[in-house]
Amino acid sequence: xxxxxxxxxxxxxxxxxxxxxxxxxxxxxxxxxxxxxxxxxxxxxxxxxxxxxxxxxxxxxxxxxxxxxxxxxxxxxxxxxxxxxxxxxxxxxxxxxxxxxxxxxxxxxxxxxxxxxxxxxxxxxxxxxxxxxxxxxxxxxxxxxxxxxxxxxxxxxxxxxxxxxxxxxxxxxxxxxxxxxxxxxxxxxxxxxxxxxxxxxxxxxxxxxx
Amino acid sequence: xxxxxxxxxxxxxxxxxxxxxxxxxxxxxxxxxxxxxxxxxxxxxxxxxxxxxxxxxxxxxxxxxxxxxxxxxxxxxxxxxxxxxxxxxxxxxxxxxxxxxxxxxxxxxxxxxxxxxxxxxxxxxxxxxxxxxxxxxxxxxxxxxx
Numbered sequence: 001x002x003x004x005x006x007x008x009x010x011x012x013x014x015x016x017x018x019x020x021x022x023x024x025x026x027x028x029x030x031x032x033x034x035x036x037x038x039x040x041x042x043x044x045x046x047x048x049x050x051x052x053x054x055x056x057x058x059x060x061x062x063x064x065x066x067x068x069x070x071x072x073x074x075x076x077x078x079x080x081x082x083x084x085x086x087x088x089x090x091x092x093x094x095x096x097x098x099x100x101x102x103x104x105x106x107x108x109x110x111x112x113x114x115x116x117x118x119x120x121x122x123x124x125x126x127x128x129x130x131x132x133x134x135x136x137x138x139x140x141x142x143x144x145x146x147x148x149x150x151x152x153x154x155x156x157x158x159x160x161x162x163x164x165x166x167x168x169x170x171x172x173x174x175x176x177x178x179x180x181x182x183x184x185x186x187x188x189x190x191x192x193x194x195x196x197x198x199x200x201x202x203x204x205x206x207x208x209x210x
Numbered sequence: 211x212x213x214x215x216x217x218x219x220x221x222x223x224x225x226x227x228x229x230x231x232x233x234x235x236x237x238x239x240x241x242x243x244x245x246x247x248x249x250x251x252x253x254x255x256x257x258x259x260x261x262x263x264x265x266x267x268x269x270x271x272x273x274x275x276x277x278x279x280x281x282x283x284x285x286x287x288x289x290x291x292x293x294x295x296x297x298x299x300x301x302x303x304x305x306x307x308x309x310x311x312x313x314x315x316x317x318x319x320x321x322x323x324x325x326x327x328x329x330x331x332x333x334x335x336x337x338x339x340x341x342x343x344x345x346x347x348x349x350x351x352x353x354x355x356x
Contacts, residue, residue: 051243055235059251064337067258071344136315137240137322145245146322150304153325154289157332161286164336168279172343 006047014040025080031069038062052141214263221263228256236330240319246326250285250333258341266345278339285332292324 017037024030038061045054110117127144135143145153236249261269293304301308306321 052245052248055243055248056251059248059255063255064251064258067255067262068340068344071341075344075347134315135318135322137319139240139242141243142239142245142322142326143318146325147306147318150293150306150321150325153329154286154293154304157286157289157329160336161282161332164282164339167340168343171347172339 003047007044010040010044010047014044027073027078027080028070030080031066031073034069035062035066038065052139218263221259225256225260228252228259232256236326237323239326240322246329247333249326250330250335251337253330253334254337254341257338261341261345266342270342273338275339275342278335278342280335281331282335282339283332285328285330285335287328288331289325289328292321292328296321 014037017033017040021030021033021037024033038057042054042057042062045051045057114120127140127148131137131140131143135147137143232249232252232255235244235252236246239245239249257269257273260272292306296305296308297303299308304321304325307314307317309320310317
């Protein structure tokens with residue numbers, strides 16, 4: 001029973017944080033509040049006994065994302081621009097319709113924590129029962145993640161790598177530097193290592209001056 | 211950013227502890243919550259904290275950009291290489307039983323250790339390089355602007 005009250009309290013706090021995010025125009029406050037939102041979700045995951053997920057949410061959602069958002073804010077504006085009244089008028093029905101569709105979708109789902117849910121009956125019993133003998137480690141989550149579902153995790157790692165490469169290609173200065181060096185080639189003392197260098201060589205020279 | 215005396219002192223103390231905790235989460239993931247994803251983020255946070263407090267130039271002397279970029283790829287190679295190594299030993303891709311044929315669950319321990327290490331290296335490399343990419347852009351804000 002106390003768990004129910006904790007859940008209700010956390011959900012109320014989540015809703016309050018979400019409302020505050022919507023209402024605030026100051027983007028620094030919005031970033032901080034979204035960090036709070038992540039931390040509250042992490043607490044919810046803890047009450048669901050999903051500590052691994054809670055750990056990830058706290059580290060990635062509340063930690064790294066907040067830092068990266070602040071980094072983005074430092075490059076752009078810190079105030080949200082005003083939204084025209086006509087667009088605000090459209091927003092309400094769209095949000096209500098989407099929410100109604102989502103709630104309708106949940107009607108077919110198995111009950112909260114139901115032991116008959118397909119997720120509990122398919123292969124989960126095998127993982128829970130056989131991890132100790134097949135893998136021999138106490139943390140079933142790690143066993144599923146790294147061994148039973150090793151292919152998926154390899155894919156996830158590749159996704160993270162690809163995302164990092166994408167970010168670097170879009171916003172890092174690695175490619176741009178070469179072009180700029182070509183432009184101010186004459187009389188430039190900024191980068192004596194020379195223009196038209198390979199990317200690896202260029203970035204190596206970044207490390208020590210910056 | 212010379213004037214943040216308390217911030218600089220406290221973060222000097224914290225960075226070592228954060229790195230140690232990251233290693234704990236990395237190598238203790240079989241027994242407690244955690245694993246490569248979380249550990250990679252924690253290790254990255256140690257470098258990001260250093261970068262925020264002491265400036266991008268300082269942290270890039272410790273952890274240069276080219277190294278970070280290569281680490282992001284090395285992690286994926288470690289992961290996939292573990293699978294390929296199993297194939298060379300005559301097992302399926304990512305079948306960790308290959309590393310200890312007489313005692314399959316020991317092989318699982320080795321395989322999970324290697325694979326989680328790969329995940330951790332990639333996550334740390336990607337997170338730090340994304341931070342470098344954001345923080346390395348020209349318009350740096352002064353403290354008063356916040």
